[in-house]
Amino acid sequence: MTENKQELTHEVLEELKSEFGDKIVEAEVKRKTRLRIKINGENVFDIADYLKNKLDFDHLSSIASVDYPETFEVVYHIWSYPRKILIQVNALVDKESARIKSLTPLWKSADWHEREVYDMMGIIFEGHPNLKRIFLPEDFKGYPLRKDFKIGPKPWYKED
Amino acid sequence: MDEEIRTEEFILNIGPQHPSTHGVTRLVTRLSGETVLEIEPVIGYLHRGLEKIGENKTYEKFLPLTDRMDYISSMTNNHAYVLAVEELLGIEVPARAEYLRVTLSELQRIANHLMFIAAFGADLGAWTIMMYGFREREMVLDLMSMLTGQRLLYNFMRVGGLKEDVPLGWVSKVREFLKALPEKLEDYKAYFYNNEIFLDRVEGVGILKAKDAINMGVTGPNLRAAGVAYDVRKDDPYSYYDRFDFDVITEKEGDTFSRFNVRFNEIYESLKIVKQGIEALPEGEVIAKVPRIIKPPAGEAYSRVEAPKGELAFYIVSDGKTDKPYRVKVRGPSFCNLSSFPYYAVGDIIPDVIANFASIDIVLGEVDR
Amino acid sequence: MLENILYGASGVENGLIRGIVGVIATLLFVSLNVLFLIWLERKIIARIHVRYGPNRAGRYGMLQPIADMIKLLTKESIVPKDADKITYNTAPWVAFLFALLPAAAIGIATGLISTNISVGLLYIVAVSSLSTIAVIMAGWGSNNKYSLLGAMRTAAQSLSYEMPLVLSMIGIVAIVGSLNTQNIVAAQSHAWLGIIPKWFIFYQPLAFVVFFSAVVAEMGRIPFDLQESESELVAGFHTEYGGMKFAMFMFAEYTHLVVGSALVVTLFFGGWYLPVVSGIFANMGYINYIVQIAIFVAKMYVIIFILIWIRGTLTRTRINKMLSFGWKTLLPLALINIVITGVILSL
Numbered sequence: 076m077t078e079n080k081q082e083l084t085h086e087v088l089e090e091l092k093s094e095f096g097d098k099i100v101e102a103e104v105k106r107k108t109r110l111r112i113k114i115n116g117e118n119v120f121d122i123a124d125y126l127k128n129k130l131d132f133d134h135l136s137s138i139a140s141v142d143y144p145e146t147f148e149v150v151y152h153i154w155s156y157p158r159k160i161l162i163q164v165n166a167l168v169d170k171e172s173a174r175i176k177s178l179t180p181l182w183k184s185a186d187w188h189e190r191e192v193y194d195m196m197g198i199i200f201e202g203h204p205n206l207k208r209i210f211l212p213e214d215f216k217g218y219p220l221r222k223d224f225k226i227g228p229k230p231w232y233k234e235d
Numbered sequence: 236m237d238e239e240i241r242t243e244e245f246i247l248n249i250g251p252q253h254p255s256t257h258g259v260t261r262l263v264t265r266l267s268g269e270t271v272l273e274i275e276p277v278i279g280y281l282h283r284g285l286e287k288i289g290e291n292k293t294y295e296k297f298l299p300l301t302d303r304m305d306y307i308s309s310m311t312n313n314h315a316y317v318l319a320v321e322e323l324l325g326i327e328v329p330a331r332a333e334y335l336r337v338t339l340s341e342l343q344r345i346a347n348h349l350m351f352i353a354a355f356g357a358d359l360g361a362w363t364i365m366m367y368g369f370r371e372r373e374m375v376l377d378l379m380s381m382l383t384g385q386r387l388l389y390n391f392m393r394v395g396g397l398k399e400d401v402p403l404g405w406v407s408k409v410r411e412f413l414k415a416l417p418e419k420l421e422d423y424k425a426y427f428y429n430n431e432i433f434l435d436r437v438e439g440v441g442i443l444k445a446k447d448a449i450n451m452g453v454t455g456p457n458l459r460a461a462g463v464a465y466d467v468r469k470d471d472p473y474s475y476y477d478r479f480d481f482d483v484i485t486e487k488e489g490d491t492f493s494r495f496n497v498r499f500n501e502i503y504e505s506l507k508i509v510k511q512g513i514e515a516l517p518e519g520e521v522i523a524k525v526p527r528i529i530k531p532p533a534g535e536a537y538s539r540v541e542a543p544k545g546e547l548a549f550y551i552v553s554d555g556k557t558d559k560p561y562r563v564k565v566r567g568p569s570f571c572n573l574s575s576f577p578y579y580a581v582g583d584i585i586p587d588v589i590a591n592f593a594s595i596d597i598v599l600g601e602v603d604r
Numbered sequence: 605m606l607e608n609i610l611y612g613a614s615g616v617e618n619g620l621i622r623g624i625v626g627v628i629a630t631l632l633f634v635s636l637n638v639l640f641l642i643w644l645e646r647k648i649i650a651r652i653h654v655r656y657g658p659n660r661a662g663r664y665g666m667l668q669p670i671a672d673m674i675k676l677l678t679k680e681s682i683v684p685k686d687a688d689k690i691t692y693n694t695a696p697w698v699a700f701l702f703a704l705l706p707a708a709a710i711g712i713a714t715g716l717i718s719t720n721i722s723v724g725l726l727y728i729v730a731v732s733s734l735s736t737i738a739v740i741m742a743g744w745g746s747n748n749k750y751s752l753l754g755a756m757r758t759a760a761q762s763l764s765y766e767m768p769l770v771l772s773m774i775g776i777v778a779i780v781g782s783l784n785t786q787n788i789v790a791a792q793s794h795a796w797l798g799i800i801p802k803w804f805i806f807y808q809p810l811a812f813v814v815f816f817s818a819v820v821a822e823m824g825r826i827p828f829d830l831q832e833s834e835s836e837l838v839a840g841f842h843t844e845y846g847g848m849k850f851a852m853f854m855f856a857e858y859t860h861l862v863v864g865s866a867l868v869v870t871l872f873f874g875g876w877y878l879p880v881v882s883g884i885f886a887n888m889g890y891i892n893y894i895v896q897i898a899i900f901v902a903k904m905y906v907i908i909f910i911l912i913w914i915r916g917t918l919t920r921t922r923i924n925k926m927l928s929f930g931w932k933t934l935l936p937l938a939l940i941n942i943v944i945t946g947v948i949l950s951l
Binding site for chain 3: 245356359362370430432433
């Protein structure tokens, strides 16, 4: 059974590689149900579309974002109910523009996840219907999860 | 006098301070009379920036903060977090600790579901059931406080195992509890399943279809109520869940009643697991050898558990240089369950929306983090 | 003299003194019952909930209502900024007044009635339906959306339950041939075989079911407490009220409970008559009155207990179901009851 699982995971990876070739920067099977690929931000919609509609990865579990020194990474975790495999897609996002395509046309659940990433990391999701802050007040300045965000005494509070 | 009688839609803010918002959330509803035309949840009132705090605390010191996310079921929060750190470190957890983790998580699930039933009753105007739910939940809390010294925020799991072994006599107390609870649950059955008014309020209200539920990222009992037999414990087992025998409860309709039903019946499944857990409890250590300063090698880990409210996941990135996580991301089930709520709640009248909202069982500490 | 005033004997039947005494007596009777009821309801509900209920102020917490009253009366009176001041401030008094008025035409013993008008029932029905106006005033005057929704619900509720309420009484009126409450009770004073009372619940069981449901709805108690359902509308029409004004609404609510159950006892449970007991004390003057009052109050509290029990047991229904229950179930049943009664009486 476990052997089988491992093979299945590899199969998915092979299929992805043959479809997208060198658009996949990096790929590995982390463990028997975990797959990790690294891609460039501009390809994310195509790959997500393929994952959802061809490979049955139907549950967008979460969207995270990481601020690395050279680049942003938006990390998608997508689970497949039929295959029982979790794929982790690390999409590299340029620090200057901080833009990536929204996945809301594919998953409704992407809505709030993307708003959260926007709120916390300031990455703009193109095509998102309602991209505004979700946790923080609308007039909040800065994006707290960026590493250059200074935690001062109440940064949102302005003394008149 | 041929002036026309005018009607107007109006906006009603349900919350942030409202008896049935289960914390502080705001549902901006557009109403036409009693019919709800649009709902927009507004969240963030309880936002404490836990993810940012996580980046500034050591791995161990973040653990107590996980309690404060879903404060109704803090044990499973602990569980998800330590699993992620253990994945980063590559630690093998002793068997006794794993069995206890499963047992404790299931006890927590029972407490959570009883709390759900209590709150659900209160929202429907059945205060008696609310009191009953709290009374039975107290039994679990007694067990937990005997074990951890805390009633709500346990902070009991550790990276590599548990804080300490169970005290003398705890296991026999659990056995007593396993006998006592099913008898009490009979009262609930009598109350809910024969109550014309209750059934009338919940059946066919707020229907969420399986296809939509998947697309909206709904997980946990809400998804199973729609007919998708997805349970992280079965589909992607963690700890020792693959050694336990239990069923995944599903319903077909996906309405408020199914959501209630799934949770109610899950209590019985959890009792089964707890029973197996304490029967099979092996002797031995409860914590593995873990370095004093936790400094995992560079890498990422994504751990998922089936929390009582759905799929709870921690995504942790370590840069390998410090003893603090580079990034902590929490995927809370309540967050996604709430985000899907507007899609299937519109078109109902206010009482139905309230019943529906109660049935998705969210906790705002976890939505806002 | 005193006897004449109290029992409405000849001469002072409609005198001024009798009127004043009647008003004070009614007010006193209702107030004392309300105070006791607040404690009783909390205690019984607590027992159903597996709690203790009030147990600090006085023996068994019996002074709790008084403590509550003092607290509420000493609170600051707050008026919302955008409220319609006049409507907002008068609404509690109107509610209080219209809750109390029906009590004037309900007697608690033979002749012991504030105003013994011949169209008693008609008066009760007319006046009690006016309390809806107070609720709408409160809902509109508070300038709060929850209050408004609560008021609208009350209006809808009262419209749809007033009808079956009135129609279910018609059977009794037809049997007795009078609208006077004294006559209605007197008509129930006999017994079959000396022990089985000739109460109208046995003549009119269907009417009783309709009447009782409608009364519960009119009182706005669970399962029909939609006007102030706390999980939906926070507190409904009295969301914005506090202190004294809230106390007035509270008082009005419990007055409804007292008056409603008194009406049920009067119409269906033979008022102050109990088969064997009433016969024993029939010719004993003052003692007879005390016994009659005791019987009446005891019956009233049985009904109240049942109402509290219902509150502790059921969940809240929803507004659309409630209205359709009123129009589609209770109203036809009430009409059927009238037809059946008419046919039997004409035989």
